[in-house]
Amino acid sequence: MSYDKENIFAKILRGEIPCDKIYEDEYALAFKDIRPQAPSHALIIPKGAYVDINDFSKNATNEEVVGFNRAISMVADKLGISEDSGGNGYRVIANSGNDAHQEVPHLHFHLLAGRPLGPMVYPIKSES
Secondary structure (H helix, E strand, C coil): CCCCCCCHHHHHHCCCCCCCEEEECCCEEEEECCCCCCCEEEEEEECCCCCCHHHHHHHCCHHHHHHHHHHHHHHHHHHCCCHHHCCCCCEEECCCCCCCCCCCCCCCEEEEECCCCCCCCCCCCCCC
């Protein structure tokens, strides 16, 4: 999958589409998800044009990788969901590719919290 400069997150980064911003620095932008799946649901995107985690891991500079990863904890602290900030914890999810149901071809992490989230994935039932 190649990077689509017209994807919704690219437009948000360019200021063409508004977002409910939570956090921003030189490496990342975080904003509220418009279809929240938990009481607290933020999206964190790198400012660079990366399709998914594979593209980012292979092509981002070390500075971008460190800065983006630090932004995740900054957002969790700002939202008060990290244990360090008095919360009960959170889940970080990044979908990559069709089977993972990645909807936007720009790397993005979902940060979910605010209730018990249950198991990450249910076990596959064996066919015997």
